[in-house]
Amino acid sequence: MFCYQCEQTAGGTGCTKVGVCGKDEDIQSLQDMLIFGLKGIAAYAYHARELGEKDEQVDAFMHEAMFATLTNVDFDLNRYLELVLKAGEMNLRVMEMLNNAHTSRFGNPAPATVPTGTKAGPGIVITGHDLLDLYELLKQTEGKGINVYTHGEMLPAHGYPEFRKFKHLVGNYGTAWQNQEKEFEDFSGAILVTTNCIMIPKDSYKDRLFTCGIAGASEVKHLKNRDFSEVIDKALSQPPLSENPQGTLSTGFHYTAVLGMADKIVEAVKAGKIRHFFFIGGCDGAKPGRNYFTELAEKVPDDCVILTAACGKYRLNARDYGDIDGIPRLIDTGQCNDCYSVIKIATALAEAFDCGVNDLPLSLVVSWYEQKAVAILLTLLHLGIKNIRLGPSMPAFISPNVLNVLVEKFSIKPIGNVDEDLAEMLS
Numbered sequence: 001m002f003c004y005q006c007e008q009t010a011g012g013t014g015c016t017k018v019g020v021c022g023k024d025e026d027i028q029s030l031q032d033m034l035i036f037g038l039k040g041i042a043a044y045a046y047h048a049r050e051l052g053e054k055d056e057q058v059d060a061f062m063h064e065a066m067f068a069t070l071t072n073v074d075f076d077l078n079r080y081l082e083l084v085l086k087a088g089e090m091n092l093r094v095m096e097m098l099n100n101a102h103t104s105r106f107g108n109p110a111p112a113t114v115p116t117g118t119k120a121g122p123g124i125v126i127t128g129h130d131l132l133d134l135y136e137l138l139k140q141t142e143g144k145g146i147n148v149y150t151h152g153e154m155l156p157a158h159g160y161p162e163f164r165k166f167k168h169l170v171g172n173y174g175t176a177w178q179n180q181e182k183e184f185e186d187f188s189g190a191i192l193v194t195t196n197c198i199m200i201p202k203d204s205y206k207d208r209l210f211t212c213g214i215a216g217a218s219e220v221k222h223l224k225n226r227d228f229s230e231v232i233d234k235a236l237s238q239p240p241l242s243e244n245p246q247g248t249l250s251t252g253f254h255y256t257a258v259l260g261m262a263d264k265i266v267e268a269v270k271a272g273k274i275r276h277f278f279f280i281g282g283c284d285g286a287k288p289g290r291n292y293f294t295e296l297a298e299k300v301p302d303d304c305v306i307l308t309a310a311c312g313k314y315r316l317n318a319r320d321y322g323d324i325d326g327i328p329r330l331i332d333t334g335q336c337n338d339c340y341s342v343i344k345i346a347t348a349l350a351e352a353f354d355c356g357v358n359d360l361p362l363s364l365v366v367s368w369y370e371q372k373a374v375a376i377l378l379t380l381l382h383l384g385i386k387n388i389r390l391g392p393s394m395p396a397f398i399s400p401n402v403l404n405v406l407v408e409k410f411s412i413k414p415i416g417n418v419d420e421d422l423a424e425m426l427s
Ligand code: SF4
Pocket: 152, 153, 176, 177, 197, 282, 283, 284, 285, 310, 311, 312, 336, 369, 370, 372, 373
C-alpha cells in the first residue's frame, strides 16, 4: 500500500511506523469500512438527487467522514466506530429519501407477477438501479414497436403504478449482474446499463450495449442527458427476439403493501401459523459459496416467511413458495435500497408485538458484495440489530480486532453450515 504521507510503500525501508503512517490495522479497517459505506450512501444520494431529493445533513456528513479518513491526528478507535455507525444512520436517511423520491414520482409499489423470458419482436433490456432512466426509456420507446425488459435490479419497477401504465414494459429478462455475459450474449436486442454493476462486456454484444449516467465501460457507447435514440435505433436494427416465455417472478412488496396485510400477519403469528421470518438477500456475486442462500431458502420450513431485496433475490425467487392464509411466503421488497421497506416492516411488527426488533422471530441473512451492501449493513448496526449472518465470507477489510468488536456488540456471525444455521435461527 502506498503511503501518501511519507510517499513510499508503507512499512518499507525508512518507514519507522506501523502500517500506513502509524495507522494500525484496526483504524485502517474502520476507515476502509467508512469509505465503502460512503460509496454506498453516495450511490443512493445520487439517485435521490436526480429525482429532486437531497439533504444537507447527509452532504455535511459525507464531507466530515471523508475528511476523517485522511487525518492522522486522532487514532481513537471509538471515534471511528462512532463514525461508522453514523454512516449507517445517514444511509438510513438516504434510503428513506430515495424511497420517497421513487414513490412520489412513480407511486407506491403493489405486488406484481412479472413474466420472464422474451416476446417476439424487437427488444431492449435495461439493467442497473436507475428507475428514472427506465422511465425515460419507456417514454421514448412508446409506439415504436419495441418491447422493454427489466434485468437485475430493475425488476422491482414492475410494482410501481407509473411503470405499469406502459404496456410495452413486457417483463423481466435474466437474473443478477454476474450473469450478464451469458444472458446478454443470448439477448439479440439492445442493452442499456444504468449503474455500476456491469461486467466487462464481451465482443459478442459490445456493439449493442450502451451505458448511461454513472455507468461506463471501455469501447462502449455512453449516452448522455437521457437521450436514448441510439439504443432505440440499435434495437430496431437487430434481428427480432423470439417468443420464449420462461415463467413468472413476483415483486412489488413495498412496506405499504405488506403493512396493508399487517392484521393478517399478526393473527397468523399469534395462531402459530407463521413461526419465523427470514430476511435472505443483499448483493449477489459469482463467488462460490453463494449457493448457501439458495439452499437456505429451500430448507426454510413451510410455516415461515422469507423477505428479500436486492439482486441476491435471484438466488431464491424462481421457486413457488406458496402462501400462509393468503400471505405470500416470499416477499420481495425491491432493490437493495428497498431494505428500507424491510426495516419499516420489522419495526411495525415489533410495535405490533410490543417488543424490540431483536426480540422478533426474525433472522437476517445478508449476502454482501459491494459498497451498497456495506452501507446497508452499517444501517442495521446503527439500528442495533443483532445476530446478523453475513456471507459468503466476512469482508477482507474487517480486521480481527474490529470483528471482535462487531461480535461483542452486535453478535454478527459468518454464514456456516445451512442445516446448523437454520436450526440455530429457528431455536
Ligand atoms: S444489489 Fe448490489 S450487487 Fe446487486 S446490482 Fe445492486 S449494488 Fe450491484
